[in-house]
Amino acid sequence: MRYRQIILVFKFLYIVLILSLIYLQLIKGEVCYKLSIKNSIRGIPIEAARGRIFDRNGQILAQTSPLFQVSIIPYQQKDRDILYKRISQITGIPREIMQINFNKNYINPYRPTAILEGLTKDEIISLEENKIFLPGIIIDMVPKRVYPNGNLCSHVIGYLSAIDSYRLTKLQAYGYDLKDIVGYSGIEEYYDLFLRGEKGGMQIEVDNRGKQVRTVSYKPPLRGKDIQLTIDVRIQKIIDEMMEDRKGVVIVMNPYDGQIIALSSKPDYDPNIFLSSPDNIAELLKDKDSPLFNRAISGQYPPASIFKLVTALAALDTKQISSNTVFNCSGAIEIGNREFKCWSVHGEQNLEEAIVHSCDVYFYNLGLVIGPELLSKYAQKLGFGRKTKIDLGNESEGLIPSPTWKKITFFQKWYKGDTANFAIGQGDVLVTPLQIITFISIFANNGELVTPHLIKAVEDKSFFFKPVELNIKKEILDFIRLALYKTVNSEDGTASVLKVEGCKIAGKTGTAQAGSKPPHGWFAGYFGKDKPQFSICVLLENVGSSQFACLLAKRIILKMLEEGLI
């Protein structure tokens, strides 16, 4: 008898079993465990209602309202064509739409997939009545974003759309998921984390046929936070009305704390269409005037004569000249073999007159006196060449040139002519309208650089952005303020058309070269009953003269006066 041998055979067989058990449970254990969980647990997300957006007075700019939709769970509906046919008979909606929606929304066989969206109450009622013939359909409500004012404020509010792969990779760490609806620009994008709320969800345990056995956990969705903006819809409406179909920007801001009261960038768009009629999006994207482009923060223009204030401030602050220094304007000046023209012949001008009349020759000379480095330094100190840090995405920095910049960018020498152009805000200088309004506010608020912002409060929490004190001498500020006042209020001031009874206005015009097209018109200033209440910046693209900007500003201010908003 082979006792020992047969025990050996047994031992061998049992060791094989033990080894394979160890392999399966120790080495492959975690993998198998995850697989078994995946087998039996399914998550069903529940959308959270997005927070509302209000203006400063509590007017609704964006809200979430319920939208009816019909969904099916794909694995339960093997024969979808029959279902589509029946629904089509009841509601009259063509079958193809359901097919397209299904393909668009399908994620996996266990996740409810919407086949009809945005149904009317009548359609829902007739579907509910015929539910016996439509086994397994789910009729539910999903929150839908609505912008009651349409185009108004669209560049501030932004819009929503389904997440793209770029945003998904960027935001996945914050819990964003495939097919999420996220903000694409404006406040909707910038404060998306506040607004979106927290998605709720159910975890259900399913058996081998995917049938729900029980609910493992339920997490109610958490409503997004409401946001109050600094925007005043009444003023915004006036501006939008006055802008008509002009291309350009109007910004109204509180000069003391940087609250944006109104911001209009035309052309604009209706944010509602991004969620309801995707076909129109292509049109928006193709439009040559780029309505999706927020000119107020992303548009870069030469500041033109408004920049003369920077030159004046730099010269006075460094005591290169006094306010009495005089240069003679004969209509042109020769710098480095080239003639630099003035827009008029002004004769002998002191600094105040030069600002009021916007004399180019005076500032060519002044620029040459102080030099490009200093000018560049002051421009940057006053907020140019960098972002204002407004709470909107895609802000441009603008461009403040300097000899070093020219060398490293173009490998070219800086010429005196460059300095002359720089001093009057032409040449390479580029600014955004938002930088201009922050800059002009410095004179309204006695020397502080504010952070422009749109957010007033999130739920109960108020926001305050501390301005930066620039330490400019009071005499200099007073001097420039007077010059700005005279620009509007003296007979020969460049903005004299703006003179309005019952309101003190001060400001500076600018006419920016725009290549072969007619120049852009600028007006930047501040106004108020006794002291400056609002600062304003108007930019109209390719209108030819700054006078149009002044006129628009005037009409806005008159209307505000009429409605008692000043």
Next chain:
Amino acid sequence: MIKKVDKLIITITFLMIVFSFITLYSSCHQNNLFVRKDIFFRQIFWSVIGVLLMFIFSRLDYRKLWDFVWPFYIFILFTLLLVLFLGASRMGAQRWLDIGILNFQPSEFAKLSIIILLSRKFAKVSVNKFNISRTNILWLETFVFPLKFVLIPLILVMLQPDLGTALMLIFIFLMMSYFVGVKNKYIFSFLGISILFFPLFWHFLRPYQKNRLLVFLNPNRDPLGAGYTIIQSKIAIGSGRIFGKGWLGGTQNQLNFLTERHTDFIFSTIGEEWGLVGGLFLIFLFFVLSYRIVKISRLVSDPFAKNICGGIASWLTIQAFINLAMTMGIMPVVGLPLPLFSYGGSSLVAFLISFGIILNISKNI
């Protein structure tokens, strides 16, 4: 001569039966409901019958089997034939005989009858020739004559078709031949010839059997069909990790991912709910039981008793091995129950009767 039965075998048998009840109770749940009460209570009923028979056989002198084995063998062949003509068909195979309220699966008892019959044959040769391994007689007497008694029931179970039992019969025969000392060259040449004939044999397989073999080579070949069970079983066992998901806590089983979990795939429930600890404990029980039976075989002097012990130990070990190996995916799926654990009265009773015989043999040490 100790007139007492072997206590270790009794202890282990009872441990296994209790463990099998606990496992089966869990297996009979679905979606947290005790949905297969009938199966659970029927198994308890069979256990009672089996334990009773075990007790009777432990009192019955095993030597009587020497005379009774022929009628028993003939009876089994007769029932196997009956199954083919009258048998109740389940899951595509006719394996059960419906006697009144109870179903009877003769192929389980065929294994036992073959073991006893082979024990008698080998004992005869052994008594006459003193020692099989030293005989110079032709291999006909030691190998081919006994083989023909195996081949008759083998062909009958193949016709059912029951590949598992057919394989078991072959393995029992080979193990017993090896145990009694038939020369290795006979056994290995038989194995070699079998492998050579495999392509021919392939044509006799049913499509589902072919599929099972192909699926073993690649479970992903048919993940929702034949491969489904093996994939889910592996996931179930693996997901138990070291300590398991706890009794009644196995999601794979409770949620019906494994449909055959109370029969052939019962080990997946053990693996999932009791983990490596439970799995090793089960393997340990099987090993100790087999080892003990071989030890008894060594201690008794009667060659007939020795052979019976060797045959039963081989049966137990090989069947446990094939079952566990197929639930873990290291062997193709052949329908074989896990001894004492899988639901099924015939298999349980056949094993308990065998243990009763062993107990009786153990009295003669």
